[in-house]
Amino acid sequence: MVTTEQLYEIYKKQPIICTDTRAITTGCLFFALKGENFDANTFAAQALADGAAFAIVDNPKIAKSDRYLLVDDVLTALQNLAKHHRKQLNIPVIGLTGSNGKTTTKELIRAVLAEQFKTFATKGNLNNHIGVPLSILSMQSDVEIAVIEMGANHQKEIELLCEIAQPTHGLITNVGMAHLDGFGGFEGVKKGKAELFAYLKTNHGFAFINRNNPYLLEMSSKADLNKVIYYGTEKENTISGKLKHSDPLIEFEWANQSTTYEAKANLTGTYNFENILAAICIGDFFKISAEKINNGLANYFPTNNRSQLTKTENNTVICDFYNANPSSMAAALNNLKALNSTHKTVIIGDMFELGPEAAEQHLLVAQLAQQNQIDQVIFIGKNFYEFKDQFNGDFFATPEAAKEYLINNPIKNSLVLLKGSRGMALEQLLPLI
Known part of the structure; x- marks a missing residue:
């Protein structure tokens, strides 16, 4: 052997x-x-x-x-080889997990850190028990700092990934209604994500925490963390910020302990503001200047169908169809409600891995879509299709059926939200919108 x-x-x-x-x-x-x-x-x-x-x-x-x-x-x-390689790299490693916004936050952090350091960040979604080892093993000796995304759909998975990546710093973007089937409900999600905090506590690492999120405050308190850097909307935080405009792209101001700065980002969605603040907080912690932080944010353009604003021949489309869960779906729908447009369309597909809560969570999303006074709502997938007789809108059991409808009933001059779980493959609809 x-x-x-x-x-x-x-x-x-x-x-x-x-x-x-x-x-x-x-x-x-x-x-x-x-x-x-x-x-x-x-x-x-x-x-x-x-x-x-x-x-x-x-x-x-x-x-x-x-x-x-x-x-x-x-x-x-493979995992043991990655652990061994990681031990040879005497660099800061930021472990990042959360129910929503992981990849966008990772890319924002990478963009900020890359202004000053040779930065490695997880490519694509290589964030599981195979992807994390592959990410670690692709890090070369000249890397100065790394951002490792950690995904999980059951408890003890983040614990395993931490043992492999050995993060010195960590961030949980949020906890929401994601992978409920594997985690065993929302409390299971919290427990699973908190495994990152437990690792940081044991290994004397730093945690970056959004003080506006009560769940994260609760989880960090239980973990008894003693190296914490806070960000949020209040002045008491190390980094604070105020959202000024988000229609459609985000404009904001942020402040450290001494100065307030104006900045912009090429992202849509009010829910992305906390992800931006996280990147600023980490950049500031590693002593990157405000000018470089703002430059990194301004030069980041999403290309991964996460909160990506796309102009088609007939419409403006919010491409957010890389994945979906009840929390991110609600955030996207509420963001669309807040945007100014003479006509709004929602095309949403089924959310996966919800287990026994699937019916209830799809019902709640359908209700929210109706309440938000959207001009046209198109539901796709067998879960949403169960409610076709309870709500106004167009219901299709499959994306193929929706494609035929869109060919015969084209959408024009509308602001369109296109969102669903990865398995729905809603990207096939984009050429028809």
Whole structure:
């Protein structure tokens, strides 16, 4: 069996990790992970033939030459290798989790920190038990600071990711009605996210906390954190801010202990203001000047279908269809209500991973959409479709059915919110809006 230390010596010479035979690069290390429907041990020979330097496998029958590195469990080997690599990096690592806004906040923090430091940030949504190790192992020795996004859909997952990423600083954006099925309800969500605070307490790390969020205050109090930096709307915080305008893009002012500054961001949605303040707070903590902080924020343009404002030939679209849960859906609907437009349209798709609360949460969102006096509401998905006889609006069981409707009934001159869970694939509707 190959030990972590032996594997690390090989990794230092071959620092490219691959877990997909469709993306093999010459000289990479292929980790033969198992999935629900596949065992990549069976692909190891092909990976080597395609140019991988070594294949890390956990099936002794597969290991037929010294280019196969046998371990007890490939996933554990990957995670342990990442832990070992992280220990060699004497840099600040900001661990970031939350129910909503993780990726946008991560990108805002990256944009601010990159004004002064060689900054690494999680790419895409590589934020789970496989993605975090891959992120850590893609960090090179010249990185000065890192932002690691941590996603979770059950308890103890954040704890595991913290053990791998070993954050020195941490931020929970918020806690909301997300992944209720895996967490076992809202209290389970709070307990799961608070695992980041527990790690910071044990390891004497710093926590950045939004003082306007009572749940975060409660969770940080329970964790008995003693290294806390607060941000929020009140002057008592290390960083405070005031939202001045958000129709459609955000304009605001923020203040540290001595000076107030005016700033702008290329984001829509009042709910993003707290994400912006978090990035400012972290930038200020690491002694980045206000000018550089504002410059980083101004130069960030969302491109990931999260709060992204897009002009089409016929409409203005708020593209927020990367994912959805009841909390983020309510925030998006309330934000649309506050925006000025002569005509507003909502196209919303089902929210996933809600377990026994799915029916109730979809009902509440449908009620909110009706209450917000929106000109046209289109509901998509089997969960929303259950309420087709209870509300005004157009209901479609599938995106395909909605596409046919939009072809025959085009939307024009409207401000459109397009939002739903990733599995609804609502991006297929954008060309028709």
